[in-house]
Amino acid sequence: MTAIFDSISEPLSRRVTAGLAKIGLVLRSRAWKGAGLAGVTPTQGQALALLREAPQGMKLAALAHLLGVSAPTASETVSALVAKQLAEKTPGSDRRSLTLKLTQQGETIALRTADWPDFLGTAVETLDPSEQAAFLRALVKIIRALQENGDIPVQRMCVTCRHFRPYAHPGSPTPHHCAFVDAPFADRHLRLNCPEQEPAPAEQRDAAWTRFAAPAGA
Amino acid sequence: MTAIFDSISEPLSRRVTAGLAKIGLVLRSRAWKGAGLAGVTPTQGQALALLREAPQGMKLAALAHLLGVSAPTASETVSALVAKQLAEKTPGSDRRSLTLKLTQQGETIALRTADWPDFLGTAVETLDPSEQAAFLRALVKIIRALQENGDIPVQRMCVTCRHFRPYAHPGSPTPHHCAFVDAPFADRHLRLNCPEQEPAPAEQRDAAWTRFAAPAGA
């Protein structure tokens, strides 16, 4: 039953990564055009978005880690934002560290630049809802694997959260449960960046993952 | 049956694009580290990969378009590659245009740098095969939508190919058919970059797409 294409094609996972890379490429190139209009460049825009998600402020090293760049690059980027009066450096806990915060203007710009990948959202919406949900579920799995491997900074995802109860309601259309808001939910509600997320202890996390990742969800 | 999460969450498509953006971010940052070892930078590596797929050579403007950058940027990038003796400029059809080709060394490096997203391949392989296939299918849909919208250069995909016969074998595990090699295939074999691809005329393309995209494939 093996098709000829199984032997003559590149591996499936390779074609998938190629596809993801193509999307990454266009995101990068769009970021220059789109974010450029708002007067900020891609990395600066990314930094604004990250700072917006951390209203209590963020250290430079943390920002560098999240951006996936070295400390000097982050330092330069922040300096540029400060020069544009979109962010400010406030004293941190130490006298050597500092806390980064957005200014009023920064908030405004951050909201505006958060829209730049809208063209991609439009493309995603050509998938029907159940396909989007399955796609999101697969993305979560991929990102978790990257995180587990140390290839990506730790994300505030449901699947590694203390309040996540996968398949607490088997058979239901909303089979999972969030113990924080005490409500059931489905794959389509999975979050990558929940403000309420708290990392679960290792043992709980592994058990939850095993249960969540089972093919049939059984 | 609407869950509380439907009202308090960001839209599904937005969370999907956020996930794709996160993967794009790590690809970018990895490209600096990984490709840096081979002595080429991300854009240069990307250019090598594109040139490798076009053994007959490529014009500068075409490369710029595929890279998603302006002509000056492409010109600089190519100059860097030529200086490193990884590519060469040969006369084109005109006396103003030129044809870009890889050198022997360039081939070697292109093969090496083609490996850099391997860490992502490893993560993708944590999905079971049927989930990978569904993921690829969804990626194809997204990329097609981007292409249709002019957000991404035209790709050599099965779904827009003259030889593509979606669901020519309904009910079979390999329901589609490629008229070029005259063999059946499945979603998991879909290609994003087939050397044999020839764009189908508009009418055929639309008919094939309608048939392919139908939820049940019926």
Added chain:
DNA sequence: CGGTCATTGTTCGGACTCCTAACTATTCAC
């Protein structure tokens, strides 16, 4: 033939991205 006009690619100036290496200031550990 000569005059436009579009095309192909380059150069220029400037801002940003990104790194490693070297540096200052501060804090912690013993």
Added chain:
DNA sequence: GTGAATAGTTAGGAGTCCGAACAATGACCG
């Protein structure tokens, strides 16, 4: 206290990216 770790900056260099202005060449038209 002295020395090691930590937080961030500066310096230098290669690369990425753009728009504007430029030289060629080719195409078209009167």
